[in-house]
Amino acid sequence: xxxxxxxxxxxxxxxxxxxxxxxxxxxxxxxxxxxxxxxxxxxxxxxxxxxxxxxxxxxxxxxxxxxxxxxxxxxxxxxxxxxxxxxxxxxxxxxxxxxxxxxxxxxxxxxxxxxxxxxxxxxxxxxxxxxxxxxxxxxxxxxxxxxxxxxxxxxxxxxxxxxxxxxxxxxxxxxxxxxxxxxxxxxxxxxxxxxxxxxxxxxxxxxxxxxxxxxxxxxxxxxxxxxxxxxxxxxxxxxxxxxxxxxx
Amino acid sequence: xxxxxxxxxxxxxxxxxxxxxxxxxxxxxxxxxxxxxxxxxxxxxxxxxxxxxxxxxxxxxxxxxxxxxxxxxxxxxxxxxxxxxxxxxxxxxxxxxxxxxxxxxxxxxxxxxxxxxxxxxxxxxxxxxxxxxxxxxxxxxxxxxxxxxxxxxxxxxxxxxxxxxxxxxxxxxxxxxxxxxxxxxxxxxxxxxxxxxxxxxxxxxxxxxxxxxxxxxxxxxxxxxxxxxxxxxxxxxxxxxxxxxxxxxxxxxxxxxxxxxxxxxxxxxxxxxxxxxxxxxxxxxxxxxxxxxxxxxxx
Numbered sequence: 229x230x231x232x233x234x235x236x237x238x239x240x241x242x243x244x245x246x247x248x249x250x251x252x253x254x255x256x257x258x259x260x261x262x263x264x265x266x267x268x269x270x271x272x273x274x275x276x277x278x279x280x281x282x283x284x285x286x287x288x289x290x291x292x293x294x295x296x297x298x299x300x301x302x303x304x305x306x307x308x309x310x311x312x313x314x315x316x317x318x319x320x321x322x323x324x325x326x327x328x329x330x331x332x333x334x335x336x337x338x339x340x341x342x343x344x345x346x347x348x349x350x351x352x353x354x355x356x357x358x359x360x361x362x363x364x365x366x367x368x369x370x371x372x373x374x375x376x377x378x379x380x381x382x383x384x385x386x387x388x389x390x391x392x393x394x395x396x397x398x399x400x401x402x403x404x405x406x407x408x409x410x411x412x413x414x415x416x417x418x419x420x421x422x423x424x425x426x427x428x429x430x431x432x433x434x435x436x437x438x439x440x441x442x443x444x445x446x447x448x449x450x451x452x453x454x455x456x457x458x459x460x461x462x463x464x465x466x467x468x469x470x471x472x473x474x475x476x
Numbered sequence: 477x478x479x480x481x482x483x484x485x486x487x488x489x490x491x492x493x494x495x496x497x498x499x500x501x502x503x504x505x506x507x508x509x510x511x512x513x514x515x516x517x518x519x520x521x522x523x524x525x526x527x528x529x530x531x532x533x534x535x536x537x538x539x540x541x542x543x544x545x546x547x548x549x550x551x552x553x554x555x556x557x558x559x560x561x562x563x564x565x566x567x568x569x570x571x572x573x574x575x576x577x578x579x580x581x582x583x584x585x586x587x588x589x590x591x592x593x594x595x596x597x598x599x600x601x602x603x604x605x606x607x608x609x610x611x612x613x614x615x616x617x618x619x620x621x622x623x624x625x626x627x628x629x630x631x632x633x634x635x636x637x638x639x640x641x642x643x644x645x646x647x648x649x650x651x652x653x654x655x656x657x658x659x660x661x662x663x664x665x666x667x668x669x670x671x672x673x674x675x676x677x678x679x680x681x682x683x684x685x686x687x688x689x690x691x692x693x694x695x696x697x698x699x700x701x702x703x704x705x706x707x708x709x710x711x712x713x714x715x716x717x718x719x720x721x722x723x724x725x726x727x728x729x730x731x732x733x734x735x736x737x738x739x740x741x742x743x744x745x746x747x748x749x750x751x752x753x754x755x756x757x758x759x760x761x762x763x764x765x766x767x768x769x770x771x772x773x774x775x
Binding site for chain 1: 571572573592595598599600658660661662663664665692696699701703704706707708709716718720721724726727731732733746748749753760
């Protein structure tokens, strides 16, 4: 029942208005690429330049859409008085090498994570493989995707930089009360520097700023202490998480 | 003709969640509700309602009929926000994990933030609601009582009238919301089930299990098999009966609990209220180096 599966998300998933917005935009000849949130899997460097433009186009688009008969778009944006987390980016660590090479570890919450890079990182950490398409969908529909990139600027090549994914964390949420943090990982060669801690702390800060008070996660036995140091309590007041197991 | 009974779902219902725009009706096919019959275990004693708690129905409520029809819907547009908040109240359920509770009666003291609830519903990918015929459950809401009485007067009395009334299907406007459950997901890998509740006089009849199983079925049809549910000690038995187990990988459930009371509060940090807890955000770490290159962008 392939068609059924396709139809179901469009009617149940609240994200549809957001998708619809871009279907409408196609009709209005605004290219998809201008919106940074859609093209997660594409090369991320192009998107950086477009971010400034995105707001400009957004304002024009909403203005035109107001005259459009299709009003679906407007409700979705007015319904959310808070915006989805504004993508932030800042440098966590900066190191200058004697040969002029500058290495920076950049934190970004815009979710520009390449799925292939992420899959490679998961392999490095020793996690079981998951289907790429599901990974991509999960990243797209997560409330917040934080990523750490190592950027190496070589001295002789001006403007040319190497960017490598070395860490990621993501959180799903209902945007109001509950959030769950999944998939926190840092490249083994960069562990122990406080990078994971910084990522998770930033996530918590963003969630609390949005008034989302119920932050949960499911920790492996080895990392329970790591999260305890960050302020998480195991099984608070007897609350446990249970998982569904199919009975075949 | 018999009035009132059968009417189709109007587009105004859909605007509840989507927040406006009648044009949306065409895009979402209105789903009819699924009918199920549930049986009450006649040997089971109905527990005496606590006189001081805000119970659904009056103190002398008659027990529900031995077999009654319920209507299950997975259409988010069938939810009336006001009715839903009344259900939260009557089930003594809060959206916050640790709500402010009156220590004597155990009743949740907080008012439900309807706006936040609306936002939460619009971002829940699965919403299951269960309705029943109003005559099977006594309603505390005065306006609903009056509305029901009006409807009773308008309907033809007598054998045919009663027959029509008993076989007429329910739609969200004349059904009584008695059960609810929602799930949040990233639509690819994981999902979490929240806020499963059934009106107290109808608990113990299997409605909650139906809600959870329906939500799980919708999620697994979309290929999501990693389904979690947070439950307190009391809810654990319920979820176990629905087919949930402790994590096979042995992971520990952890919740952020750094509060003003258990950490030294300097007074200039970010504090968020979540129920009865005043959560303290981790201290803001200034990045060691301001970025020399303009990697920062305007939001």
